[in-house]
Amino acid sequence: MSSTRPDAAPVLVADIGGTNARAAIVTRPGSAPDPVFKRRTRDFDGLAEFLASALEELGGGHRPRSALCAVASPVDRDPIELTNAGWRFSRAGTADALGLDRVEFVNDWVAQGWATTQIGDDHLQTIHPGRPDPMAPRLALGPGTGLGSALVTPGSTDWQVFATEGGHISFAPRTAREWALVERIQARFGHCSAERLASGIGIETVYAALHDIDGTTPRRTGAEAIAQAALEGDSVCGEVIEMMTAALGSAAGDLALATGARGGLYLGGGLIPLLSDAFDWGLFCRRFTAKGRFRDYLESIPVHAMTHPAPALYGLSVYLTHSRM
Amino acid sequence: MSSTRPDAAPVLVADIGGTNARAAIVTRPGSAPDPVFKRRTRDFDGLAEFLASALEELGGGHRPRSALCAVASPVDRDPIELTNAGWRFSRAGTADALGLDRVEFVNDWVAQGWATTQIGDDHLQTIHPGRPDPMAPRLALGPGTGLGSALVTPGSTDWQVFATEGGHISFAPRTAREWALVERIQARFGHCSAERLASGIGIETVYAALHDIDGTTPRRTGAEAIAQAALEGDSVCGEVIEMMTAALGSAAGDLALATGARGGLYLGGGLIPLLSDAFDWGLFCRRFTAKGRFRDYLESIPVHAMTHPAPALYGLSVYLTHSRM
Numbered sequence: 001m002s003s004t005r006p007d008a009a010p011v012l013v014a015d016i017g018g019t020n021a022r023a024a025i026v027t028r029p030g031s032a033p034d035p036v037f038k039r040r041t042r043d044f045d046g047l048a049e050f051l052a053s054a055l056e057e058l059g060g061g062h063r064p065r066s067a068l069c070a071v072a073s074p075v076d077r078d079p080i081e082l083t084n085a086g087w088r089f090s091r092a093g094t095a096d097a098l099g100l101d102r103v104e105f106v107n108d109w110v111a112q113g114w115a116t117t118q119i120g121d122d123h124l125q126t127i128h129p130g131r132p133d134p135m136a137p138r139l140a141l142g143p144g145t146g147l148g149s150a151l152v153t154p155g156s157t158d159w160q161v162f163a164t165e166g167g168h169i170s171f172a173p174r175t176a177r178e179w180a181l182v183e184r185i186q187a188r189f190g191h192c193s194a195e196r197l198a199s200g201i202g203i204e205t206v207y208a209a210l211h212d213i214d215g216t217t218p219r220r221t222g223a224e225a226i227a228q229a230a231l232e233g234d235s236v237c238g239e240v241i242e243m244m245t246a247a248l249g250s251a252a253g254d255l256a257l258a259t260g261a262r263g264g265l266y267l268g269g270g271l272i273p274l275l276s277d278a279f280d281w282g283l284f285c286r287r288f289t290a291k292g293r294f295r296d297y298l299e300s301i302p303v304h305a306m307t308h309p310a311p312a313l314y315g316l317s318v319y320l321t322h323s324r325m
Numbered sequence: 326m327s328s329t330r331p332d333a334a335p336v337l338v339a340d341i342g343g344t345n346a347r348a349a350i351v352t353r354p355g356s357a358p359d360p361v362f363k364r365r366t367r368d369f370d371g372l373a374e375f376l377a378s379a380l381e382e383l384g385g386g387h388r389p390r391s392a393l394c395a396v397a398s399p400v401d402r403d404p405i406e407l408t409n410a411g412w413r414f415s416r417a418g419t420a421d422a423l424g425l426d427r428v429e430f431v432n433d434w435v436a437q438g439w440a441t442t443q444i445g446d447d448h449l450q451t452i453h454p455g456r457p458d459p460m461a462p463r464l465a466l467g468p469g470t471g472l473g474s475a476l477v478t479p480g481s482t483d484w485q486v487f488a489t490e491g492g493h494i495s496f497a498p499r500t501a502r503e504w505a506l507v508e509r510i511q512a513r514f515g516h517c518s519a520e521r522l523a524s525g526i527g528i529e530t531v532y533a534a535l536h537d538i539d540g541t542t543p544r545r546t547g548a549e550a551i552a553q554a555a556l557e558g559d560s561v562c563g564e565v566i567e568m569m570t571a572a573l574g575s576a577a578g579d580l581a582l583a584t585g586a587r588g589g590l591y592l593g594g595g596l597i598p599l600l601s602d603a604f605d606w607g608l609f610c611r612r613f614t615a616k617g618r619f620r621d622y623l624e625s626i627p628v629h630a631m632t633h634p635a636p637a638l639y640g641l642s643v644y645l646t647h648s649r650m
Contacts (some may be wrong), residue, residue: 025622066601137476151585153487155480162462162478164585168619170439170575172495174511179504191617250495258583260476260489292492292516 010062011325012100014051015108016147017041018084019270022310023054025062029320030118033313038285047089048097052233054077055098063188065323066102067094070312071112072148074163078199080105084145106319108312113304114162115315115321116266123308124266127281130302136262139255141166142269142306143248144203147195151259165256167195171247181243184209194254197247200271203227207240224272230278241278249287256301257294259298265303268311335387336650339376340395340433340637343409343470346593347381347635350387353581354645355443358531370643372414373422380423391427391650392419395436395637397473399488404432409470422647433637438465438475438486439647440631440640441591448633449591452606453625455503459589464580466491467577467594467631468527468573472520476584483647492520496572506568509534519579522572525596528552532565548596555603566603574612580625582619589627593636 014034024033037054044050051067079090093145095103116138138152143290147167153160171194174178185192185205196205203223207276211218217277220237229237255267265288272279289298306315338358338527339348346366349358362379369375376392398405422427441463463477472492478485496519498504510517510530521530522578528548536543544553545562554562581590614623633639
């Protein structure tokens with residue numbers, strides 16, 4: 001389904017996260033974007049500034065007339081607000097500022113969903129091979145600042161990708177310690193979603209809640225510092241990462257059952273690469289399949305980590321083969 | 326998408342549940358089946374005996390040459406075993422026994438999923454109108470003996486229906502009493518799924534677990550007797566139905582988030598009609614939307630109860646417009 005038209009106009013693609021912003025120029029829709037321009041989101045005052053900087057660095061011989069951006073936000077409105085980045089922008093205003101004909105937006109997990117339809121073995125780490133059913137849905141899921149998800153379904157002639165809110169399902173505890181955590185998080189936020197444990201904000205929330213349960217004083221700030229301390233042997237931080245990993249595995253299993261995702265689970269998001277060796281894939285897989293009589297069903301589902309440096313940009317490249325710009 | 330070909334051959338459709346078996350003859354694919362032949366499944370020795378009885382009663386001027394059956398089982402095998410009914414049958418053997426050219430099978434919740442694409446207001450009770458998004462997935466869900474589900478997605482030219490296992494997601498407790506129940510059920514079955522609370526078997530499981538927690542002796546057997554006692558004011562039975570209802574609402578909310586089902590929630594299954602006035606729709610809806618920041622998202626989702634006497638047969642009729650027999 002990928003296009004290899006030699007006359008395809010280059011398109012500037014961008015993925016704006018709460019922490020990092022990435023961009024690339026796609027000259028062959030469907031191919032892996034390379035090179036990838038990556039900067040801290042907070043180093044720019046807005047979308048137009050970031051895109052101008054990306055165009056200047058990447059442009060070279062290419063002159064894109066349009067841009068396609070993945071954003072962590074609903075895209076059925078104009079202007080769009082990115083709460084995490086503190087940015088607000090309109091389609092027309094952004095296009096005018098950059099001298100482009102057109103700027104369009106796609107939800108960031110819908111973009112990652114499109115990546116799952118084409119991403120190859122060289123950009124995947126297969127955690128568990130499974131026995132994929134090519135006629136079944138696929139699930140794109142991943143922890144970054146939050147926990148994002150999308151549903152990918154095969155049709156008679158083409159794939160479809162649907163935005164979902166899988167990160168916001170209630171977290172189901174399996175141990176008394178996990179239930180104590182759920183009680184604290186419910187009391188603080190009104191609801192204990194999977195995201196409240198299994199994400200960057202989850203690591204900070206669980207760290208605070210465990211100190212609250214144990215009557216100790218938290219000393220660290222930020223998911224990265226907590227993960228680093230876990231790797232250095234800090235026992236509380238180690239338990240935080242363990243609970244986050246278990247919660248992610250458990251939620252992934254629930255989401256796979258809910259969507260019938262026998263086509264495969266594709267993990268993205270910035271948190272797992274950040275955690276590196278502190279992330280225990282064995283624990284993740286044990287909790288993914290710990291669903292009683294449905295263990296075999298879940299064991300048949302392939303689990304892949306997307307290792308491309310920018311799966312959302314890859315997904316935008318694939319999206320361009322379906323929706324020409 | 327419904328066919329009104331005057332030359333469409335009549336098809337015998339049947340829905341084989343663990344408790345009841347239903348059949349009808351479809352002469353106009355896509356229309357609501359009427360009349361519906363309904364019997365106790367256990368009153369027949371097997372599928373061919375049931376279908377023969379249905380043909381005799383319904384046949385009249387119609388001579389179906391094929392049958393399409395919804396079964397609570399995976400349908401990618403031959404022979405098919407229906408554990409709950411204690412039946413085992415092959416496609417060819419069943420066709421031969423009845424003198425039919427062809428007998429085909431569809432998963433029962435996939436059939437209910439097809440019903441959601443066409444069922445009209447006269448066969449729906451709208452519990453909550455919402456603001457449906459016609460481009461978003463729909464969710465078919467319902468408690469009978471177990472808790473079944475299917476995912477329904479709109480495509481560019483047609484609907485698709487996918488078998489899912491939403492009843493087997495882990496149940497997420499919100500109260501200490503619910504957590505006590507989860508602990509008992511995990512100890513007994515290894516995993517506490519939504520189905521272990523929100524189904525016919527769930528009512529019996531919760532009834533036993535509550536007696537275990539409270540150190541009392543259970544006296545009743547069967548979901549129907551427990552529901553009847555709840556209506557007559559028995560406090561333990563009342564709590565059982567309340568916990569089942571809350572668990573169903575909570576699981577429905579999780580499944581709607583997991584699938585992005587802004588097209589609507591369509592409830593089927595035999596349990597809600599059986600519970601009648603003991604089923605508290607207000608409690609169901611409160612738990613459906615009790616997902617923190619995603620309350621508005623869930624409140625936008627229409628909730629319908631399918632009131633047709635046989636939604637799976639209706640779904641098979643719709644399926645015939647997509648896959649001619």
